[in-house]
Amino acid sequence: MKEISINVGEIQFGYAKRYFEEFIDARPKFYELIDKVQTPTLLIDLDGVKAKYIQARYHMPDVNIFYAVKANDHIDILRALSDLGAGFEVASSEELQKVMSLNVRPEKVISSNPVKPLDFIDYAYSVGVKRFAVDSFSEVDKIARVAPRARVYVRITVPNEGSEWPLSKKFGVDVDTALDILEYAKDRGLIPIGLTFHVGSQCNNLRNWFIAIKRSAQLWENAKRKGIKLLVLNMGGGIPVRYMQESLRIEDVAYYVKGLLRKYFPTPPYELQMEPGRGIVGDQGLMVVSVLGKAKRDDENWLYIDTGVFNGLAEALGGIRYPTYLKKEGELKEWVIGGVSCDSMDVIAKNVFLPEPEVGDRLFLLSTGAYTTVYGANFNGFPPPRVICL
Ligand SMILES: *Cc1c(COP(=O)(O)O)cnc(C)c1O
Numbered sequence: 001m002k003e004i005s006i007n008v009g010e011i012q013f014g015y016a017k018r019y020f021e022e023f024i025d026a027r028p029k030f031y032e033l034i035d036k037v038q039t040p041t042l043l044i045d046l047d048g049v050k051a052k053y054i055q056a057r058y059h060m061p062d063v064n065i066f067y068a069v070k071a072n073d074h075i076d077i078l079r080a081l082s083d084l085g086a087g088f089e090v091a092s093s094e095e096l097q098k099v100m101s102l103n104v105r106p107e108k109v110i111s112s113n114p115v116k117p118l119d120f121i122d123y124a125y126s127v128g129v130k131r132f133a134v135d136s137f138s139e140v141d142k143i144a145r146v147a148p149r150a151r152v153y154v155r156i157t158v159p160n161e162g163s164e165w166p167l168s169k170k171f172g173v174d175v176d177t178a179l180d181i182l183e184y185a186k187d188r189g190l191i192p193i194g195l196t197f198h199v200g201s202q203c204n205n206l207r208n209w210f211i212a213i214k215r216s217a218q219l220w221e222n223a224k225r226k227g228i229k230l231l232v233l234n235m236g237g238g239i240p241v242r243y244m245q246e247s248l249r250i251e252d253v254a255y256y257v258k259g260l261l262r263k264y265f266p267t268p269p270y271e272l273q274m275e276p277g278r279g280i281v282g283d284q285g286l287m288v289v290s291v292l293g294k295a296k297r298d299d300e301n302w303l304y305i306d307t308g309v310f311n312g313l314a315e316a317l318g319g320i321r322y323p324t325y326l327k328k329e330g331e332l333k334e335w336v337i338g339g340v341s342c343d344s345m346d347v348i349a350k351n352v353f354l355p356e357p358e359v360g361d362r363l364f365l366l367s368t369g370a371y372t373t374v375y376g377a378n379f380n381g382f383p384p385p386r387v388i389c390l
Helices: 002-025 046-059 075-083 093-100 118-126 137-146 175-187 206-225 250-264 278-284 314-318
Strands: 041-044 063-068 087-089 131-134 151-155 163-165 191-196 201-203 232-234 271-274 285-297 300-305 332-338 347-355 362-366 386-389
Touching: 002 332, 002 347, 002 362, 041 046, 046 063, 046 075, 046 250, 046 278, 075 087, 075 093, 075 386, 093 118, 118 137, 131 137, 137 175, 151 175, 175 191, 175 206, 191 206, 206 250, 278 285, 300 347, 314 347
Parallel strands: 041 386, 063 087, 063 271, 131 151, 151 191, 191 232, 232 271, 300 332
Antiparallel strands: 041 285, 163 201, 285 300, 285 362, 332 347
């Protein structure tokens, strides 16, 4: 037994080490900072973010990309993407204001959250954002009230199996209800333009795309028969990034999706859209944290760091595991990593293999670019990690 667990540790730590070294070697501008910045800090590689967007464009030239702002709304990230001509997917007035502060044209902004605050719809429409997702009759009513000529696209449910951050139960309707909603929107004076789905965030299961696109084609066809000609197929987010394992890459998803589109949409939709968030920023962030303390509790070795699940590592609660590296050699031990707060839920990971750290040592958490600092609260008086984009 012992031997097996040592091997697991070596594989795990070896993977984190290789990932860290590759990441740093490709980013000389990070060399000095990682040992000097105050902790906790999230470092974001803006060139890397841009490269991801360019890859997405390259592999899906016919798809308009709307970056999902919620993944990381740092203004430098938004600026870098807007400089490249990206569109943005926003859900709140604050996100929209940030995007508008960069002089992004409102036609480049969509809102795909199917249930939106009324004042946000009102504000968005007033600045020229015209495209909103819906998945209920009541949302159609809301939009018709404050955004009378808005274009709406309906969210359908698709399976989220194999996504590490499933979203399917909260939003979306079946294909038949979707058509009813589109017809209802038309009756209310809105312009039904298309449909959307989300295969689940961190989706490593290509089958979800298969079912999603097949179902989309079905709705597309049904709508046509009812005299509603749809124009926009929005394929949501879901492009994964590597965490403790390699993941599908943008090009893998792109080639698979393009194949599906050829089969199920022999006449291509007028506009194809995607809204990647994690896939653009997730693996372009490195979080530098410090070890605050160590303890042995029963058989477990505990290690406490200076941020936690309430300050930026919330996804750890849902099972996301960040590759974690410590610049040391030596025998590997198994650790539980606890967060900075006094809350007993504030545990970031178990079964983490690291050489023995000392208080004050730095840990490097890879793939922390998406859904980290944006989730961070000031719980217990600990602010989210500062963010440095370079
Ligand atoms: C969160 C979200 C996205 C982005 O999802 P990722 O998995 O990060 O790519 C896209 N569209 C909508 C509507 C979302 O809510």
